[in-house]
Amino acid sequence: MKRTIFSNQLLPWLLLAPQLIITFVFFLWPAAQAIRQSFLREDAFGTRTTFVGLENFVRLWNSPEYLNSLQVTAVFAISVTVLSMGLSLLLAIAVDRMIRSTRVYTTLLVWPYAVAPAVAGILWWFIFNPTIGIMPYLLGQIGYDWNHIQSKSDAMTLVVIASAWKQISYNFLFFLAGLQAIPASLREAAAIDGAGPVRRFFDITFPLLSPTTFFLLVVNIVYAMFDTFGVIDATTEGGPAQATNIMVYKVYFDGFVGQNLGSSAAQSVVLMALVLVLTVIQFRYVEKKVAY
Amino acid sequence: MIENRPFLNMAAHLVLILGVCIVALPVWVAFVASTHGPTAFMSGTIPMWPGPDLVKNYSQMLGAGVSTSGTPPVGVMMFNSLIMALSIAIGKIVISVLSAFAVVYFRFPFRGLAFWCIFITLMLPVEVRIVPTFQVVADLGMLNSYAGLSIPLIASATATFLFRQVFLTIPDELTEAARIDGAGPMKFFRDILLPLSRTNIAALFVILFIYGWNQYLWPLLITTSSDYYTIVAGIKRMADAVDGLPQWHLVMATAMLAMIPPVIVVVAMQRLFVKGLVETEK
Numbered sequence: 022m023k024r025t026i027f028s029n030q031l032l033p034w035l036l037l038a039p040q041l042i043i044t045f046v047f048f049l050w051p052a053a054q055a056i057r058q059s060f061l062r063e064d065a066f067g068t069r070t071t072f073v074g075l076e077n078f079v080r081l082w083n084s085p086e087y088l089n090s091l092q093v094t095a096v097f098a099i100s101v102t103v104l105s106m107g108l109s110l111l112l113a114i115a116v117d118r119m120i121r122s123t124r125v126y127t128t129l130l131v132w133p134y135a136v137a138p139a140v141a142g143i144l145w146w147f148i149f150n151p152t153i154g155i156m157p158y159l160l161g162q163i164g165y166d167w168n169h170i171q172s173k174s175d176a177m178t179l180v181v182i183a184s185a186w187k188q189i190s191y192n193f194l195f196f197l198a199g200l201q202a203i204p205a206s207l208r209e210a211a212a213i214d215g216a217g218p219v220r221r222f223f224d225i226t227f228p229l230l231s232p233t234t235f236f237l238l239v240v241n242i243v244y245a246m247f248d249t250f251g252v253i254d255a256t257t258e259g260g261p262a263q264a265t266n267i268m269v270y271k272v273y274f275d276g277f278v279g280q281n282l283g284s285s286a287a288q289s290v291v292l293m294a295l296v297l298v299l300t301v302i303q304f305r306y307v308e309k310k311v312a313y
Numbered sequence: 314m315i316e317n318r319p320f321l322n323m324a325a326h327l328v329l330i331l332g333v334c335i336v337a338l339p340v341w342v343a344f345v346a347s348t349h350g351p352t353a354f355m356s357g358t359i360p361m362w363p364g365p366d367l368v369k370n371y372s373q374m375l376g377a378g379v380s381t382s383g384t385p386p387v388g389v390m391m392f393n394s395l396i397m398a399l400s401i402a403i404g405k406i407v408i409s410v411l412s413a414f415a416v417v418y419f420r421f422p423f424r425g426l427a428f429w430c431i432f433i434t435l436m437l438p439v440e441v442r443i444v445p446t447f448q449v450v451a452d453l454g455m456l457n458s459y460a461g462l463s464i465p466l467i468a469s470a471t472a473t474f475l476f477r478q479v480f481l482t483i484p485d486e487l488t489e490a491a492r493i494d495g496a497g498p499m500k501f502f503r504d505i506l507l508p509l510s511r512t513n514i515a516a517l518f519v520i521l522f523i524y525g526w527n528q529y530l531w532p533l534l535i536t537t538s539s540d541y542y543t544i545v546a547g548i549k550r551m552a553d554a555v556d557g558l559p560q561w562h563l564v565m566a567t568a569m570l571a572m573i574p575p576v577i578v579v580v581a582m583q584r585l586f587v588k589g590l591v592e593t594e595k
Contacts, residue, residue, distance in 0.1 A: 023485060026418055027498040036415035037427055039408040040468060046453075047465040048434045051445035058445065112332045115325035128583060129333045134590075135575035136340075137527035137545045143552060143568050144339035147346065147561065155342065155361075189336060194587060218321060247438050251529035255549050269440045273530065276444035285444050292441040300436050 052293065058286035077287035086263060087271070087288070094267045097181060098245035105185035106237055109192030114222070116193075117200040127197070134190040138183075139251030145183035146256045149175075169257065173264035176257045180265050183256060184249045191244075192237055199233030200226065239303045246295070268292060340572070347371070347566035370566045384551050387570050390544040393462075394526055395574070397543055400463035401525030402518050409469050410514070413476035414502055418488070435470040439531060447534055457538045466531060471593050472517060478592075479510050516589035519582050523575045544571045 062073045081087045116126050133141070149156045149169060157167040169175040203226060211221045227234075250269050253259060259266035259274060266274070272292065276285030342361075349364035374387040384390070416428055439446060446465060455461030483506065491501045507514075532546040542550070548567050579586050 023417055023481070023488070026420055026488075027501075029419065029498060030421055032498060033415035033419035033421050033424075036411040040412040040431060040473065041427060043408065043464065043468040044430055044434055047446060047449060048437050048442075048468060049430070051442045051449055052437050054445035054448070055442050108332070111328060115328045115332075118322065118325045119329075126329050126333070128580060130336060131583065131586070132576050132579050133336055134586075135523050135527075135579040136572045137529060137575075139527075139529040139545050139549060140568050140571050141339070143548060143564070144343050147565065148339055148342055153561070186336070186339070191590070194590060198591065218318070247440050250440050251527075251545075254529070254533075255552070272441070273443055277447075277534070282444065289442050289444065293436065296436045296438065296441060 055289040100181045101245040102241040105188040113196035131190040141187040142252040142255030343565040394543040398525035402521035404467035405469040409472035417480040520589040
């Protein structure tokens with residue numbers, strides 16, 4: 022709170038106007054439309070709409086495709102988060118040991134942040150291309166027949182790798198900052214008491230890193246659920262047989278390709294509720310961090 | 314380092330070199346593919362070392378593009394991407410810095426409500442409400458325009474919070490001094506607040522430029538005329554179109570061109586980039 026303020030009454034509204042107008046027109050209004058639409062159903066020709074109450078939601082809940090999408094999203098989000106955070110933590114611990122080469126390694130590890138998810142998808146799609154890619158060739162040498170166009174698990178592996186790869190640099194930077202914030206004196210004291218590097222990691226470093234870990238956990242889940250549209254669309258397009266049809270992709274697909282507006286709107290509402298929960302978790306955590 | 318353990322140091326270097334290689338692998342493969350001619354992919358596996366056609370492939374993509382794919386030359390798409398990224402980054406910064414100024418330095422009715430309206434945008438990512446947002450933009454006649462590409466994406470709660478945070482740390486004495494000297498609110502804003510938040514603006518710009526450049530779903534939906542294709546969205550169309558006759562060398566050249574500008578921004582402005590990343594997440 023500022024003690025010294027300006028007393029104009031009209032000026033603050035003029036200053037806020039651009040932000041508020043854009044927020045209303047492109048955020049609140051469409052969100053309200055999604056909520057309204059989720060209670061309506063259009064007939065096949067789009068000429069008549071009827072109020073159907075909660076029927077769109079009930080249908081979703083009873084739709085095997087949607088339940089499958091929920092499950093796929095959960096598997097996908099958890100795999101991306103674990104894979105990406107695990108690798109990043111390992112790399113951050115290794116860089117934290119370095120004295121002179123920290124900057125060089127950091128530069129070599131941060132740039133994938135700048136690669137668009139869709140481009141990351143294209144790159145990995147090329148590497149795993151069943152006919153000319155190098156990975157299927159190498160896997161073929163050890164007797165595995167890779168084909169993400171037909172195999173559900175191969176397709177999921179592909180999108181998980183592409184999405185996790187893109188997120189490594191982000192996690193790495195935050196883990197490294199977290200590690201460097203831990204006072205060296207604590208680890209020195211433990212070393213004098215005879216604790217080895219492994220013991221020191223699990224008894225001191227990892228617990229003190231937990232605020233960073235928790236924060237990254239939320240951020241990664243949000244990333245995997247909402248920002249990976251490009252990866253999916255550039256590689257598998259939700260297939261084969263719905264195996265990689267995560268919720269964000271299904272909203273788009275049902276709305277634009279399937280033209281099922283009521284169902285798509287109901288899915289939008291479910292997703293908004295999910296973002297709400299995740300945002301609340303994130304902000305509660307931020308408040309706690311301030312209190313430290 | 315707590316104690317000197319040569320073995321662990323070796324292991325750490327090994328892990329890092331391996332990590333750097335894994336991180337770089339897809340880009341290396343794409344780069345190699347983009348330097349070969351179309352026949353190099355017939356043999357069954359992609360080559361691992363660069364070929365002779367680097368200049369040829371890139372100049373073809375930048376200048377002429379692939380006529381069969383329905384996409385414009387990559388040069389045009391990169392220009393569109395640049396316009397979109399700059400409009401989003403500058404637009405977000407301008408409207409956020411103004412609204413943070415209003416929220417911090419004025420008391421007016423419904424101030425809390427205005428703040429909450431901005432806050433709530435955090436919970437409405439465009440992917441989630443994509444269908445109705447598309448309808449709004451279509452109704453406003455903003456399809457196939459630079460305004461349609463950028464304006465719907467420039468409201469930003471994160472940036473507003475960031476500037477609010479920055480303004481709260483600026484001492485009240487400065488405001489008092491400015492008022493005693495007879496400065497009005499806008500003069501104070503221009504001559505004191507903006508110069509003091511210069512590095513924050515620069516750091517935020519780096520992050521937002523990357524955000525804007527990498528937009529995918531939005532440009533894919535609202536550009537139906539190839540004049541407005543952005544490179545990140547166009548690349549998918551190109552990959553789809555050439556699927557029958559895979560011109561991998563050209564698709565990969567486009568992928569390289571799509572990532573070069575944001576990667577250069579990150580590497581060249583690494584310090585600002587890290588600052589921006591950490592600040593926007595607070």
